Amino acid sequence: MKILLIGATGKLGTAVRETLSGRGHEVVTVGRTGGDLRHDITDPAQVTALYQAVGRVDAVVSAAGEVPYKPVTEMTPADYQAAFRGKVLSQIELVRQGTSRIAERGSFTLIAGVLSREPVPTASAASMANGAVEAFVRAAAIEIAPQRVNAVSPTVFTESLADYESFFPGMPSVDLALVAQAYVRSVEGAQTGQVYTLP
Amino acid sequence: MKILLIGATGKLGTAVRETLSGRGHEVVTVGRTGGDLRHDITDPAQVTALYQAVGRVDAVVSAAGEVPYKPVTEMTPADYQAAFRGKVLSQIELVRQGTSRIAERGSFTLIAGVLSREPVPTASAASMANGAVEAFVRAAAIEIAPQRVNAVSPTVFTESLADYESFFPGMPSVDLALVAQAYVRSVEGAQTGQVYTLP
Numbered sequence: 001m002k003i004l005l006i007g008a009t010g011k012l013g014t015a016v017r018e019t020l021s022g023r024g025h026e027v028v029t030v031g032r033t034g035g036d037l038r039h040d041i042t043d044p045a046q047v048t049a050l051y052q053a054v055g056r057v058d059a060v061v062s063a064a065g066e067v068p069y070k071p072v073t074e075m076t077p078a079d080y081q082a083a084f085r086g087k088v089l090s091q092i093e094l095v096r097q098g099t100s101r102i103a104e105r106g107s108f109t110l111i112a113g114v115l116s117r118e119p120v121p122t123a124s125a126a127s128m129a130n131g132a133v134e135a136f137v138r139a140a141a142i143e144i145a146p147q148r149v150n151a152v153s154p155t156v157f158t159e160s161l162a163d164y165e166s167f168f169p170g171m172p173s174v175d176l177a178l179v180a181q182a183y184v185r186s187v188e189g190a191q192t193g194q195v196y197t198l199p
Numbered sequence: 200m201k202i203l204l205i206g207a208t209g210k211l212g213t214a215v216r217e218t219l220s221g222r223g224h225e226v227v228t229v230g231r232t233g234g235d236l237r238h239d240i241t242d243p244a245q246v247t248a249l250y251q252a253v254g255r256v257d258a259v260v261s262a263a264g265e266v267p268y269k270p271v272t273e274m275t276p277a278d279y280q281a282a283f284r285g286k287v288l289s290q291i292e293l294v295r296q297g298t299s300r301i302a303e304r305g306s307f308t309l310i311a312g313v314l315s316r317e318p319v320p321t322a323s324a325a326s327m328a329n330g331a332v333e334a335f336v337r338a339a340a341i342e343i344a345p346q347r348v349n350a351v352s353p354t355v356f357t358e359s360l361a362d363y364e365s366f367f368p369g370m371p372s373v374d375l376a377l378v379a380q381a382y383v384r385s386v387e388g389a390q391t392g393q394v395y396t397l398p
Contacts, residue, residue, distance in 0.1 A: 044276040072295055072342045077243040080291055084283050088327065092279055099272055116330075119338035119392075128287065131315075131334025132327045139318035139326035143271045193318075 002026045003187065004050075004057045006041055006094065007064025009034040011159060011176060012111070016063050019180035020187070028054055031064075042066075042085045047093040051101045059187045060098050061109040062091050065133075067126045075125060083125035087111075088132045095136075099144050107148040109186040110137060112195065114155040120167055134195045141193030148192035152182045155198060174199040201225045202386065203249075203256045205240055205293065206263025208233040210358060210375060211310070215262050218379035219386070227253055230263075241265075241284045246292040250300045258386045259297050260308040261290050264332075266325045274324060282324035286310075287331045294335075298343050306347040308385040309336060311394065313354040319366055333394045340392030347391035351381045354397060373398040 003020055007013040008029030020027050029035035030050060039050040041064065065087030068079045091110045098108060115123045116130035130153065137151040156164050158173040182196040202219055206212040207228030219226050228234035229249060238249040240263065264286030267278045290309045297307060314322045315329035329352065336350040355363050357372040381395040 072339050073298055075295060077288060077292060080288055081283075084280075084287070088283070088331070089276060089279055092323075092327070093276060096271055096274060115338065116334040117337070119334075119341050121342055124291075124335055124338035124342065127338035128291070128331045128335040132287070132331035135315040135318075135330025136323055136327040138316070139314065139323035140271050142318050143320055143323065 001058035001187065002028065002056070003059045003061060004028050004030065004054050006030045006060070006062045007111070010063060011157060012179060013063035015176035015180045016061060016183050019177070019184060020061070023184065023188075028057070041090040041094065044089070044093045044097070047090075047097050051097055056101065056103060057106065058103045059107045059109070060094055060102060061183050061187060062094055062111050065091065065111050065129065067129050069122045069126065071122055072124050080125055080128065083129045084132070087126075087129040088136070091133055092136055095140055095144070095149055099147055102147065105146050105148075107150070107187055107192075109183050110149070110151045112137075112151045112153040114153060114171070114197070116153065117197070118155070118171065137195060138193045145192065148186075148190070150186040150191060150194045150196065152179060152186065153195050153197045154179045154182070172199055200257035200386065201227065201255070202258045202260060203227050203229065203253050205229045205259070205261045206310070209262060210356060211378060212262035214375035214379045215260060215382050218376070218383060219260070222383065222387075227256070240289040240293065243288070243292045243296075246289075246296050250296055255300065255302060256305065257302045258306045258308065259293055259301060260382050260386060261293060261310050264290065264310055264328065266328050268321045268325065270321055271323050279324055279327065282328045283331070286325075286328040287335070290332055291335055294339055294343070294348055298346055301346065304345050304347075306349070306386055306391075308382050309348070309350045311336075311350045311352040313352060313370070313396070315352065316396070317354070317370065336394060337392045344391065347385075347389070349385040349390060349393045349395065351378060351385065352394050352396045353378045353381070371398055
């Protein structure tokens with residue numbers, strides 16, 4: 001398949017790219033600062049430009065989402081707006097604009113995360129965003145068939161524990177290789193409307 | 200208790216007002232077009248003005264949230280933004296700005312809805328918004344203790360079936376009286392971070 005990968009330069013994006021490429025797929029990478037194409041998907045107009053640039057693809061997979069981390073009482077309305085644009089609207093636009101552009105039976109795989117179900121302090125914007133993405137996926141799936149849309153919702157990556165263990169005390173981590181497998185499951189499988197929680 | 204009720208003029212708000220008043224609470228109602236106070240909480244500055252106007256309250260309960268309904272392919276980025284402002288950011292602001300203003304052990308009760316878990320066509324913005332609110336509630340709860348925050352997440356109201364049955368085919372409805380009881384449970388109980396799914 002020809003697969004469009006957004007957020008290809010991060011730890012997750014790198015693992016997803018290597019796994020999908022290793023399975024024989026042609027992966028076109030997109031990032032703000034690196035990748036085959038340079039687009040900032042938090043701007044809906046750049047999502048349009050991205051689809052025009054890449055042409056027809058069989059799958060769109062996203063490993064991109066940025067949200068601010070602060071205590072609730074230190075957040076501002078602009079912070080929650082930034083989380084919405086940075087992780088929710090950006091990924092919604094990939095789907096909304098993509099339905100008319102990707103393959104007839106193509107798929108979208110979005111990134112959410114454990115904070116939707118297991119909160120930690122300072123992460124209320126991330127929780128909000130992940131909950132929004134997961135619910136959107138369930139809703140969009142029933143409208144866009146036979147195209148498909150799923151979300152991958154991992155806990156902290158084992159490879160990131162050195163940096164984030166204090167943020168997720170006692171929470172099981174998940175190896176990036178397993179997270180990448182969830183993307184394979186979404187792209188090559190036939191399910192839709194699923195939220196793959198990991199581990 | 201002195202309770203601030205936002206969205207007091209709708210079917211749900213009316214039921215919540217009657218139930219809380221019937222239990223001896225002093226309910227101050229807020230709406231854009233009706234109620235004791237007139238504020239549009241989709242504007243963060245009006246949330247500030249609302250809290251300044253009402254003074255100290257023991258509980259904030261919300262029955263207000265507006266989102267557009269359209270097929271995914273007919274939505275625009277502005278529609279999803281409107282859903283975010285109309286149901287997510289508005290209620291987040293009630294909590295964020297309220298923590299420094301309501302009683303030390305006061306509570307917030309937000310409104311979400313069944314579409315976060317049981318989607319129907321044209322409701323992707325509502326699903327997104329409800330998922331966002333529910334995840335935010337879980338996250339905010341662990342930060343704002345001993346203040347509390349819960350969400351009520353009902354299916355279609357029995358009293359609204361005449362208008363919406365075709366939208367929710369075969370889905371169980373819930374009587375408004377039961378939904379109002381969930382608000383009582385949140386306000387008078389001691390739980391926090393809960394999403395009360397109904398029925």
